[in-house]
Amino acid sequence: MRQTWRWFGPKDIVSIDDMLQAGVEGVVTALHHVTTGNVWSPDEIARRQRELSVMKDGQPSGLRWEVVESLPVSEDIKKQKGAWREHIANYKISLKNLADAGIEVICYNFMPVLDWTRTSLAWRVPTGATCMRFDYADFAAFDIHILSRRNAAADYPDEIAETARARHAAMSAADRDALARNVVFGLPGAAENFTLDDVRRHLDEYGSIDAGRLRAHFIDFLTEVAPVAEDLGLRLCCHPDDPPFDLLGLPRVMSTEADYQAIMSAVDTPANGITLCSGSLGARPDNDLPGMMERMGERVHFLHLRNVKRETGAIRGSFHEAEHLGGDTDMVALLAAALREENRRKAAGRADWSIPMRPDHGQDILDDLNRKAQPGYPSIGRLKGLAELRGIITALSHPKVATLD
Numbered sequence: 001m002r003q004t005w006r007w008f009g010p011k012d013i014v015s016i017d018d019m020l021q022a023g024v025e026g027v028v029t030a031l032h033h034v035t036t037g038n039v040w041s042p043d044e045i046a047r048r049q050r051e052l053s054v055m056k057d058g059q060p061s062g063l064r065w066e067v068v069e070s071l072p073v074s075e076d077i078k079k080q081k082g083a084w085r086e087h088i089a090n091y092k093i094s095l096k097n098l099a100d101a102g103i104e105v106i107c108y109n110f111m112p113v114l115d116w117t118r119t120s121l122a123w124r125v126p127t128g129a130t131c132m133r134f135d136y137a138d139f140a141a142f143d144i145h146i147l148s149r150r151n152a153a154a155d156y157p158d159e160i161a162e163t164a165r166a167r168h169a170a171m172s173a174a175d176r177d178a179l180a181r182n183v184v185f186g187l188p189g190a191a192e193n194f195t196l197d198d199v200r201r202h203l204d205e206y207g208s209i210d211a212g213r214l215r216a217h218f219i220d221f222l223t224e225v226a227p228v229a230e231d232l233g234l235r236l237c238c239h240p241d242d243p244p245f246d247l248l249g250l251p252r253v254m255s256t257e258a259d260y261q262a263i264m265s266a267v268d269t270p271a272n273g274i275t276l277c278s279g280s281l282g283a284r285p286d287n288d289l290p291g292m293m294e295r296m297g298e299r300v301h302f303l304h305l306r307n308v309k310r311e312t313g314a315i316r317g318s319f320h321e322a323e324h325l326g327g328d329t330d331m332v333a334l335l336a337a338a339l340r341e342e343n344r345r346k347a348a349g350r351a352d353w354s355i356p357m358r359p360d361h362g363q364d365i366l367d368d369l370n371r372k373a374q375p376g377y378p379s380i381g382r383l384k385g386l387a388e389l390r391g392i393i394t395a396l397s398h399p400k401v402a403t404l405d
């Protein structure tokens with residue numbers, strides 16, 4: 001497994017030197033400054049490659065840009081409106097430019113409007129560390145009483161809607177603002193600048209797009225881009241919905257194993273693959289992560305290793321981001337399944353046998369609490385997660401340990 005790390009570019013407070021000291025082998029990054037829908041030019045790609053190739057003192061880092069996360073799919077493509085055909089053409093050009101630069105793995109997602117969604121970005125756990133949390137009743141309070149989406153209450157179980165009403169009534173104006181800011185943070189495109197009216201406008205655009213329609217648009221997109229990726233020797237990999245259930249009345253179509261199976265078989269090429277994110281998928285009790293790795297592993301091109309603790313037994317419910325070996329996903333079983341998949345690939349002579357993985361999100365611990373990184377991406381919390389995951393991989397791969405048979 002390749003031990004990779006997400007880097008947000010030179011403005012990331014976590015440096016290339018930090019990554020090297022964490023034992024990172026490859027970099028996951030994106031051209032976050034390019035407007036979604038536009039082409040990623042060879043010059044901009046080369047610039048990012050140069051930036052991550054040197055340490056603070058100018059020595060070579062020895063690191064390469066190994067995974068793109070994300071090459072975003074525009075809202076126009078998802079809705080098949082406006083400039084969607086041009087955006088698909090641009091997507092193909094970006095793929096060509098990335099292939100020319102020697103980058104083979106391209107992660108993206110197909111969530112309408114919202115990317116990942118949380119109600120709290122710094123929720124205190126008993127150790128004093130903080131983590132991101134999704135509280136279903138707080139989210140309902142945002143949806144029903146702050147965003148005031150029409151008929152929103154009907155989307156929630158009665159007891160959640162009632163709790164949401166009571167909590168909203170007890171919140172100060174500042175609490176309401178903070179909740180709204182946290183919820184819209186994961187929105188694509190400089191979310192900090194989103195207003196509630198922007199969110200409402202985006203939601204209205206999906207009025208006539210249900211899950212079936214969104215899935216059809218997704219298949220149309222892949223029918224166009226997957227053959228191009230295949231010809232270029234690229235591996236596309238779709239990140240799951242986070243959380244893996246419908247929000248704000250928007251359809252979500254990459255939340256379960258059945259969702260993935262439908263998309264994988266609709267456009268049946270290895271270039272159409274999976275980013276298996278255990279944290280996102282693990283927020284649902286009916287997603288069996290080790291089993292998904294076992295059954296769909298052939299198409300898993302990228303692994304996000306993260307754990308969540310579900311706070312209820314419901315399909316839609318509250319959860320928080322646990323330590324990498326805490327939470328509800330059996331990380332040892334998941335890694336064993338991934339290592340078995342690698343062994344199968346090696347035996348079949350596949351050049352892509354080594355699956356890039358990264359510790360996806362970490363809790364804020366120690367000095368992370370004093371240096372605010374991108375939410376979910378602190379240096380020490382992720383370094384701890386990576387070290388724990390590396391320990392399991394090392395143990396499971398040891399020739400004297402027969403656990404993989």
Ligand code: DNO
Nearest residue numbers: 070108109116239242277280
């Ligand atoms: C959450 C993160 C996401 C992810 C994008 C991929 O699990 O990994 O922010 O980067 O959704 O497109």
Ligand code: MN
Nearest residue numbers: 277280304360
């Ligand atoms: Mn992820």
